[in-house]
Amino acid sequence: MKSVKVAVVGAGVVGLSTAVCVAETLPECSVTVLAEKFSPDTTSDGAAGILLPMEFPDISIKRQHEWFKNTFDHLLAIAFSSQASEAGVFLISGYQVFKDLPSEKTPFWADVVLGFRYMTDQELKRFPDHKFGQAFTTLKCECQSYLPWLQKRLLAAGGQVLQAKVSDLQELALDFNAIFNCSGLGSLSLLPDQCVYPVRGQIMHLHAPWLKHFTRDGDGSTYIYPGVSSVTAGGTRQQGDWRLELDNQDAEGILERCRRLEPSLKSARVTGHWVGLRPARETLRLERDELKIQGRVVPLVHNYGHGGCGVSVSWGTALNASGLLHAALGEKMLHARL
Numbered sequence: 001m002k003s004v005k006v007a008v009v010g011a012g013v014v015g016l017s018t019a020v021c022v023a024e025t026l027p028e029c030s031v032t033v034l035a036e037k038f039s040p041d042t043t044s045d046g047a048a049g050i051l052l053p054m055e056f057p058d059i060s061i062k063r064q065h066e067w068f069k070n071t072f073d074h075l076l077a078i079a080f081s082s083q084a085s086e087a088g089v090f091l092i093s094g095y096q097v098f099k100d101l102p103s104e105k106t107p108f109w110a111d112v113v114l115g116f117r118y119m120t121d122q123e124l125k126r127f128p129d130h131k132f133g134q135a136f137t138t139l140k141c142e143c144q145s146y147l148p149w150l151q152k153r154l155l156a157a158g159g160q161v162l163q164a165k166v167s168d169l170q171e172l173a174l175d176f177n178a179i180f181n182c183s184g185l186g187s188l189s190l191l192p193d194q195c196v197y198p199v200r201g202q203i204m205h206l207h208a209p210w211l212k213h214f215t216r217d218g219d220g221s222t223y224i225y226p227g228v229s230s231v232t233a234g235g236t237r238q239q240g241d242w243r244l245e246l247d248n249q250d251a252e253g254i255l256e257r258c259r260r261l262e263p264s265l266k267s268a269r270v271t272g273h274w275v276g277l278r279p280a281r282e283t284l285r286l287e288r289d290e291l292k293i294q295g296r297v298v299p300l301v302h303n304y305g306h307g308g309c310g311v312s313v314s315w316g317t318a319l320n321a322s323g324l325l326h327a328a329l330g331e332k333m334l335h336a337r338l
């Protein structure tokens with residue numbers, strides 16, 4: 001019997017992952033995703049989708065390692081299944097190169113990706129501006145395929161989706177027994193949470209089918225990620241910049257930096273551009289809160305502020321968020337019995 005009505009606000013990679021986790025692991029819950037925008041119009045849709053976490057302050061490395069590992073393992077299983085091409089998930093190998101020695105040569109996620117090692121001198125010869133490099137195999141999760149696939153999985157688990165802009169969580173609590181806030185940048189006005197801000201990212205798509213290996217500058221400024229139908233070349237990281245229009249100067253800078261890193265791109269044709277706003281926050285917010293309405297206490301679980309690595313930790317944070325609801329429901333049942 002599905003006696004707990006759950007609303008998930010947001011249909012990006014964080015919201016849909018959370019919705020699927022709840023629908024599949026908490027049988028007493030009926031899940032409805034409410035979102036202003038669905039695929040292909042979310043920020044998640046444009047993300048390059050490379051699995052590579054960043055480090056959030058004030059969150060233990062152990063917890064961040066778990067989020068990444070759970071996401072990696074979940075997507076690796078998909079990559080090895082017959083669902084891989086429909087879900088848009090596949091393994092990709094490449095290099096992360098550094099102009100200066102990084103403070104940590106072995107990052108906290110090194111044991112999660114496959115075959116992590118330092119690059120040899122011979123490999124580094126291709127990168128005369130760089131002194132040090134890491135070679136590893138990770139995953140690429142292309143959200144234009146992955147989000148519709150997740151949505152299908154949600155519907156198969158009995159979930160529902162509804163296009164709607166939520167302007168008041170308190171009002172939503174009138175109709176639901178629990179709410180997940182996975183609204184990304186939307187949390188700035190919805191809560192409102194003034195700690196949320198955009199980090200503008202501009203990328204371009206290139207026709208360069210000879211490239212199969214990714215290359216990324218360790219400072220995150222420049223990256224070349226081959227995908228199913230094009231190569232993603234980036235990027236920019238402009239804090240507090242809300243512009244969604246294409247900036248021609250940014251495009252020229254991206255092309256120039258990427259060609260310096262991978263000279264064969266001089267022969268590549270530009271096939272498109274995209275601009276997105278990373279939903280950034282000083283630190284990711286994943287915690288339990290509550291709303292009080294008409295004498296009822298409605299659990300509210302926040303899961304937003306994933307910045308530049310929402311795809312990379314999507315499943316891990318979704319599992320963590322659904323665990324918080326599980327605990328809240330357990331406590332409610334206990335109180336009801338007392």
Ligand SMILES: Cc1cc2nc3c(=O)[nH]c(=O)nc-3n(C[C@H](O)[C@H](O)[C@H](O)COP(=O)(O)OP(=O)(O)OC[C@H]3O[C@@H](n4cnc5c(N)ncnc54)[C@H](O)[C@@H]3O)c2cc1C
Nearest residue numbers: 010011012014036037044049050166184186201310311312
């Ligand atoms: C250029 C670029 C490249 C990137 N590359 C990578 C990468 O390689 N790897 C990686 O891990 N990450 C990458 N990212 C980051 C990644 O895109 C984000 O971390 C991720 O998309 C965040 O997902 P989300 O679901 O929180 O937000 P979103 O995808 O923005 O989804 C938010 C959802 O909430 C809904 N919403 C908001 N407010 C309301 C409201 N009031 N009512 C109803 N619905 C609401 C929206 O409509 C939407 O459905 C990249 C980002 C950019 C811009």
